[in-house]
Amino acid sequence: MIKRFEHGGNIYQPAPDGGPWLDFSANINPLGLPESIRQALTAHLDAVVHYPDPAGTALRQALEGGYGVPGGTILLGNGAAELFYLYMHTFRPQRVLLPVPSFSEYERAARAVGAVIGYEYLKEDDDFAFPWEGLRRACGQVDCIVIGNPNNPTGTLATADEVLALAEVGARKGTDILVDESFLDFLPSGEAYSVLDQAGDRDNLFVIRSLTKFYALP
Template sequence: MQNYEHGGNLYAAMRDKKIHMAEFLDFSANINPLGMPDSLVKAVNRALPYIIHYPDTEARELKEAIRFRYGIPEGSITVGNGAVEVIYLLCHMLKPQKVLVAAPTFGEYERAARASGAEVAYYYLQPDSRFAIDLHEWIKCAAGVDMLFLGNPNNPTGNLLQYQDIQTILEALKGENTLVVVDESFLDFLDDDRSYSCRHLLPLYPNLIIIHSLTKFYAMPGLRLGFAAANDPITAMLHAGKDPWNVNSLAQSAGVAVLYDDDYRERSKCFVQKVKDELYTALSALSCIKPYPPSVNFILINIKLTGFSAQELRNKLEQYRILVRDCSNYPGLSNEYIRVAVKQPRQNERLLAALETVMSKR
């Protein structure tokens, strides 16, 4: 596996440049540009005096809030210290021998699989088809694997599958005993996810597992919160393997508050859908770069014609206190790609201005 580094590593940038993190504009992490909701801040402040006690091992209130927001029965939910903990827990407890992942996709699927001793197979997405999955070819590649991971939407490409597409995969693999893990962590950013989420398919397919992060949409990656939804036997295995206090009291309180915050959710959806289209249009107008149409709050960009590698462009933008995601360590991509998050309009303008300046000096 390639060396995998995530976006959002402000601490490394701060140490390297000896500049405080507040001076950077971080386009490398795909976090809600509206920032933390007030409901989250108030909930954490209210919960702070109670960290003298252990967290609720069953996370009852949090599971009830997840049920309220996503319609998933509480008995099907396993909460985690971020979605990544649940991904590793899945691989550790279910012990797949062979795992299929798309390339490019979120690198922790592969890392978790390899950490559990699994062999990893790639299905390479093609730039000429805008990195879309060919269902027929994907199903062929899935023959004989124990587990597969699907990002929906996929990070970093932004591609979406409708739930009927995922149902086609589930039907084709019914007799294969293949676990189908669908990561819906970015679906909250859509205006309406009903055409894409496969939550309602959980009772129909015992081999379906859904992963969901709450840290991206609710802008709390430093707090860490996510969950898995699965059938009863898989949920029991996950509960048996996890730390009893894996989600701290502050994260549980924050999760309850934000999941009931309808105003923040609706404002975020409207804002991101509008601003992502504006940023995509502005990026498309720049010479020498090719952005791919975004579905949610991040945009993949081909920079081949700039003459810079992804690392070179990243380093040059850092001189303007701007961080972008160098995508060269994604399997299936190269040093011709970067990814940027969607941020506030004035922040997006700073990115555009910096790109124009850097490219004018090439």
């Protein structure tokens, strides 16, 4: 039986053939943990006896400086997946539109709040390009559109202008645009595609980034 919402990355469950897993689901940086992070973890190992700062003040300040975004615009989560659920439980969208195929956790989070899911299909004969016309047409008819940029599993990449054009239509018609940029760090020119610097100025634009994939920190 195929599990519809299997996140992947569970190497602790025995493999059916009894051998080791070859895990292609987690998409963790094959270069592994950066040496700078290894050194930071080692230097602060004794601090594990303390509860962390609940506001994550030092981390938020470092991220704000590193990404060049205004103070107070970053919300921390325990992995990107938690932030999908947090958005859904906070804003309670009744109708969510997903360009598919995409990361199954988007749908799982939306269904957790009872949202009705609609789909815009990425077509193989169109090189899995985002159907921008259909997405813009849906604004006002759905409460939220989730865009993976680059998309998992197709690798489809949207320009910042394409995403912002969708966000502008959504702003006029009452549709939120939730952009998952978890894999954007893998691109040498990733910042040219990011809309992170725009999220603080747009009430209907939410951007999720991840430390898990690129920095090998699941």
